[in-house]
Amino acid sequence: MPGTTRWKADTAWLGGDALVSDVLIETQGDTITAVGTGYDGEFDRRLTGLVFPGLVTAHSHAFHRALRGRTHQAGGDFWAWRRPMYQLAGRLTPETYYDLARAVYAEMLLSGITLVGEFHYVHHRPNGESFTDPNAMSEAVVSAAMDVGIRITLIDAAYLASDMNGTPPLQEQTRFSDGDIESWSQRVHDMASRLGANPLARLAVAAHSVRAVTTGDLEAIAGVASELSAPLHIHVSEQPAENEACLAAHGVTPIELLHRHRYLNENTTLIHATHTTDNDRRLIAESGAGVCFCPTTEADLGDGIGPGIEYQEAGVRLSLGSDSNATIDILEEAKRIEQHDRLRLGRRAIHDPASLLDAATAGGANALGWPETGRIEAGSLADFVVLDDRSLDLAGLDLDSGVTSIVMSSTRSAVTDVVVSGEMLVTNRVGFGLPTLSDIDQAIKRVWM
Numbered sequence: 325m326p327g328t329t330r331w332k333a334d335t336a337w338l339g340g341d342a343l344v345s346d347v348l349i350e351t352q353g354d355t356i357t358a359v360g361t362g363y364d365g366e367f368d369r370r371l372t373g374l375v376f377p378g379l380v381t382a383h384s385h386a387f388h389r390a391l392r393g394r395t396h397q398a399g400g401d402f403w404a405w406r407r408p409m410y411q412l413a414g415r416l417t418p419e420t421y422y423d424l425a426r427a428v429y430a431e432m433l434l435s436g437i438t439l440v441g442e443f444h445y446v447h448h449r450p451n452g453e454s455f456t457d458p459n460a461m462s463e464a465v466v467s468a469a470m471d472v473g474i475r476i477t478l479i480d481a482a483y484l485a486s487d488m489n490g491t492p493p494l495q496e497q498t499r500f501s502d503g504d505i506e507s508w509s510q511r512v513h514d515m516a517s518r519l520g521a522n523p524l525a526r527l528a529v530a531a532h533s534v535r536a537v538t539t540g541d542l543e544a545i546a547g548v549a550s551e552l553s554a555p556l557h558i559h560v561s562e563q564p565a566e567n568e569a570c571l572a573a574h575g576v577t578p579i580e581l582l583h584r585h586r587y588l589n590e591n592t593t594l595i596h597a598t599h600t601t602d603n604d605r606r607l608i609a610e611s612g613a614g615v616c617f618c619p620t621t622e623a624d625l626g627d628g629i630g631p632g633i634e635y636q637e638a639g640v641r642l643s644l645g646s647d648s649n650a651t652i653d654i655l656e657e658a659k660r661i662e663q664h665d666r667l668r669l670g671r672r673a674i675h676d677p678a679s680l681l682d683a684a685t686a687g688g689a690n691a692l693g694w695p696e697t698g699r700i701e702a703g704s705l706a707d708f709v710v711l712d713d714r715s716l717d718l719a720g721l722d723l724d725s726g727v728t729s730i731v732m733s734s735t736r737s738a739v740t741d742v743v744v745s746g747e748m749l750v751t752n753r754v755g756f757g758l759p760t761l762s763d764i765d766q767a768i769k770r771v772w773m
């Protein structure tokens with residue numbers, strides 16, 4: 325029976341519009357057992373600053389981190405950006421993928437992220453043959469997360485085609501493909517049984533996009549999700565060209581296609597959903613599906629500005645993703661939703677700040693199949709972070725408007741301490757057993773050598 329730890333927080337966000345003072349968080353093992361306010365009794369650990377549920381990136385491609393700063397010279401658009409991304413994907417081995425993912429997950433943890441959704445599609449050797457262990461690349465990603473101590477949902481994506489109607493993969497996409505949906509399903513079931521009761525890792529499934537699978541495959545993938553009780557993800561309507569291709573091939577928008585093929589339900593998370601119609605948003609809201617915005621990546625790639633407030637008003641739950649990891653800062657992603665809508669609509673204070681913090685925490689956790697984390701309350705997993713209220717971001721903070729200030733002013737640089745499963749993994753901005761900055765630098769450079 326694990327012992328009880330009493331954590332005393334100077335201030336905490338327990339949900340809603342207010343910050344509360346003198347909070348006692350009692351944990352036993354990996355779980356929060358009690359939360360009290362106005363506490364002035366004894367404690368075991370003091371948390372100086374603002375305590376938050378752990379931040380969640382619901383959509384990450386760890387290996388894209390190695391593209392940071394390397395794709396801006398040639399101009400172009402999303403489709404041109406894919407070329408160096410494919411070049412990089414072509415270089416990865418299970419060993420370099422592990423090193424890179426470990427470096428990226430360390431950066432995430434130091435940025436206050438306690439749960440990552442890794443949307444994983446580099447499955448096989450560059451010529452398409454399986455590694456000796458067909459799940460060697462999945463194992464590399466999960467091992468990297470376990471070695472750092474971050475919680476992970478491995479989102480195994482089927483990527484079987486290069487365009488609508490099952491056009492075969494391009495040469496550079498060959499290693500993403502399992503050949504057919506049955507082989508994908510078999511590999512996914514094998515990975516699901518390996519993760520079993522791992523306390524830090526779970527599985528989700530995805531179609532990479534409506535371009536990467538047939539409509540029959542969409543139904544099969546949704547079936548696997550329901551069989552495994554796993555979350556169901558997909559990239560969708562990130563680019564107008566995808567919508568046009570879908571309309572030309574199927575006569576409907578990508579969202580309508582997902583609706584038609586039973587891919588939209590309360591376990592579904594739609595990544596980006598940037599270019600959607602009123603009818604698309606109605607279908608999403610009625611299905612109970614969520615939407616994951618990745619605003620720094622969407623800005624980086626020139627994707628466009630998603631209709632954030634339209635989703636919120638329709639009752640669609642949002643989550644946030646660092647996606648290409650060109651930026652790893654979930655507070656920045658939350659702020660961008662508000663700021664992008666201000667730029668788009670020409671007015672201020674559009675979103676309820678608490679709803680944006682929900683997207684950064686419990687909304688993401690829910691999208692990744694961890695509904696028991698993302699909140700500081702009894703029964704939740706003990707994942708939380710501390711923000712320094714005297715940091716450059718937050719010095720002078722007015723507690724009455726504190727929740728808004730955090731959304732609009734704070735960044736990852738205010739994160740000082742990080743607790744996952746009741747274990748303090750980062751203290752005063754220093755991580756325990758994490759790769760050093762030099763390791764991170766080397767892991768990124770090595771994949772380009």
Ligand SMILES: [Zn+2]
Nearest residue numbers: 385443559647
């Ligand atoms: Zn993505």
